[in-house]
Amino acid sequence: MATSSLYRAVFRRRVQQFRQWQRRPLSTNKAEPSSPKTNSDLKNVGAESQIPTPNNAYGRAQRKRPLTTQLCSSLVIYFCSDISAQYMGKREYDLVRTGRSLIIGAISSMPSYKWFVWLSISFNYPSRLLSLATKVIVNQLWFTPIFNTYFFGMQALLAGENLGEIWTRIKRTVPTSFLNSCKLWPAVTAFSFTFIPLEYRSLFAGVIAVGWQTYLSFLNRQAEEEGGKQLPLPDMAAPYLRARPPLSSAVRPLTTTRIAARAAPRRLASTSSSPASESLLLARLKTVLLSGLGTVSLYATYYYVTDTRASVHRWIVPPLLRAVYPDAEDAHHAGTTSLKNLYAVNLHPRERLSQSDAETPxxxxxxxxxxxxxxxxxxxxxxxxxxxxxxxxxxxxGAAVVEVGGCTPLPQAGNPRPRVFRVPSIDGMINRYGLNSRGADAMAARLRDRLRKFARTLVQIAKNKGTDEKDVNAVIHDYVYCVNRLAPYADVLVVNVSSPNTPGLRDLQSIEPLTKLLSAVVDEANRTDRKRKPKVMVKMEGVVQAVWTSGVDGVIVGNTTKRRTGLVPQGSSSGESGEGAGTGTLPAHKVIFATGGITNGKQALQVLNAGASVAQVYTGLTYGGPGTITRIKGEMREQLSVKDK
Structure with a gap:
């Protein structure tokens, strides 16, 4: 009943879309750009799908709590698959086997869900056929063998086999199961990505998996009844949903000897069990219990260390980086590289309250x-x-906006090292990077790949170090080049004319050259081929007249300061950030974004009450760790609640 209801809902939705497409007039605009045939994200699919209850209720639950819903769905599917396989196989019910299947399903539910979400938003090309073919091939060549290895290895591990036996089982089952799965699951995957909304794909695949496993058991029973007919039993169950098949069924056909052996009448079970069978049952139950406890412990550890509120991110990680990397720039690179690698495998720290904050009235x-x-x-x-x-x-x-850069038109190395210094006494940093950058083209390529994932991205642009600041036209060309390359992928462009460690850059703050520069940037941004043009902000100090004359949309007030009395020897161009840099930020008026010296909620509220719209953090993250933003927002809420009382 549930299967037929799901099929009717899916095809009803497709018929409605086809009728709307028939009534839609053909476009006569030849200049209209072709948009990639992408799959809708989870929220859009839910808004567009007109699927009746109870499927609609499942869709709402999947959108609201995707991971919990996926876990419950996976447990139900694995349970049904195992029960069906055992029943159709005419075997006595094995509770331990069901427990193993549930453990395997629980562990695999989250990675499988993340994989198919990633696959749905990746490989989206203008050609729908190419997109679909790429998704199917990638899924079959990468996910299927990895999951098959996990599945058979876990089955053997939970059954109490040693490492040698586990490796033998993997070698005997994975190649055959992979080849046999190619006969069915590419077609199922293609149908799923073509017709099934994202939140219903796991349910659809589960229904297919249960049906296929039942069909294999039916063939096995039919072969036993015919008594002598050889029939291969391929292991073609869903690579991420099937129950454990007998080891021999995945590697060799059913033989007459096995059929005859199975056809022999069974002896009546004894009313008393032997001590050996009792000890074996206890050993299996112990294995299942320990595996369950280990799984829960691993998940609890994962949940803790990936939460920005974890104390380890404040009291262990930052001091450890400073101890291992005496050079602050090496620590910076190590931190960003680790964050990038952890994000790729979904082990990065994240603020789990960010979505609830946005949705709270x-x-x-x-x-x-x-x-x-x-x-x-x-x-x-x-x-x-x-x-x-x-x-x-x-x-x-947990940040609402992220500013990347500064980016220059061409790659440049910046100032010679060492060029970043810590000032632990005030939790500050002194940098004279000199705007080291890989160039606008390299940044545009990276932003293009992640354009659909996030919004509210600021991109800071600057001129190359070798461009003569006295040649206004050459300077304008540098900035306009960056705008041309990066404007399609940025919500806000930030024009940096205030870097204290780039010689000559602050000379551009004179009214006449700055007005020409900002006007050229605004004009180029307005020519961007997109419906919503990027905003333009300028990072500088003073010269408000040029801001109003040029027509930029906002100002970032503050930067690393050149005041470094008692910190480093005079005579070098560098900028200090941290708590000591904030004293010159507060007196500014009518600012949009404030940056410099913000490390806690009290300081953030001070700059916001002074007129800022957004308080930006940098050095506070290097000393306070990934949980700094979560901590700042928590302190802000506490102070605001006290004022309300």
Whole structure:
């Protein structure tokens, strides 16, 4: 009944879409760009799908709590598969085998869900056929053998086999199961990605898996009844949903000897069990119990260490980085590289309260910037992610906006090392990077790959170090080049004319050259081929007249300061950030974004009450760890709640 209801719902939705397409007039606009045939994301699919109850209720649960719903669905599917296989196989019910199947299903549910979500948003090309073929091939060549190895290895492990036996089982079963799965599951995957909404794909695959496993058991019973007919039993169950088949059925056909042996009448079970069978049952139950406890412990550890509120991210990780890497720049690279690699395998720290904050009515931290509602007024300044390597992972820390860069038109190495210094006495940093950058083209390529994932991205641009600041036209060409390459992928472009460690850059703050520069940037941004043009901000100090004359949309007030009395020897161009840099930020008026010296909720509220729309953090993250933004927002909520009382 559930299967037929699901099929009717899916085909009803497709028929409605086809009728709407028939009534839609053909476009006569030849210049209309072709958009890639992408799969809708989870929320859009839920809004578009007109699927009746109870399927609609399942879709709502999947959208609201995807991981919990996926876990429950996987447990039900594995349970049904195992019960069906045991029943159709005419064997006595084995509770331990069902327990093993449930453990395997629980562990695999989250990675499988993440895999298919990633696959749905990847490999989306203008050709729908090419997109579909690529998804099917990638899934079959990568996910299937990996999961088959996991499945058979876990089955053997939970059955109490040693490492040698586990490896033997994997070698004997995985190749055959992979080849046999190619006969069915590519077609199922193609149908799923073509017709099934994202939130119903696991349910659809589960129904197919249960049916296929039952069909294999039916063939096995039919062969036993015929008594002598050889019939191969391929292991073609779903690579991520099937119950454990007998080892021999995956590697060799059913022989007459086995049929005769199975056809022999069974002896009546004895009313008393032997001590050996009791000890074997206890050993299996112990294995299942220990495996379950181990699984729960691993998941609890994963949940803890990937939460930004974990104490390890504040009291262990930052001091450890400073101890292992005496050079601050090496520690910076190690931190961003680790964050990038952890994000790739879904082990990165993330703020699990960010979505609930955005959806809570009357959220005290919500704010509107450029007509867009932000869940909170905290952002991450440029410099932490200079080349847009980890913007996605930084968004996961709870920031409402992330600024990447500064980016120059051509690659440049910046100033010679060492060029970054810690000032632990004030939790500050001194940098004279000199705008080291891989160039606008390299950054544009990275932003293009992640365009559909996140919004509210700021991209900071600057001129090359070798461009003569006195040649205004050459300077304008540098900035316009960056705008041309990066504007299609940025929500806000930040024009940096205030870096203290780039010689001559601050000379551009004179009214006349700055007005020409900003006007050229605004004009180029307005020519961007996109419906919503990127906003333009300028990172500088003073010269408000040029800002108003040029027509930029906002200002970032503050930067690393050149005041470093008592910190480093005079005579070098460098910028200090951290708590000591904030004293010159507060007196500014009518600012949009404030950056410099913000390390806690009290300081963030101070700059926001002074007129800032967003408070940006950088150095606070290097000393406070990935949980800094979560901690700042928590302190802000506490102070706001006290004021309300």
């Amino acid at each position: 009357g959220n005290p931290l919500s704010i509107y910037v450029f007509g867009t509602e932000l869940a909170n007024p905290i952002g991450i300044s440029a410099g932490l992610d200079k080349d847009a390597d980890v913007p996605d992972a930084l968004f996961a820390l």
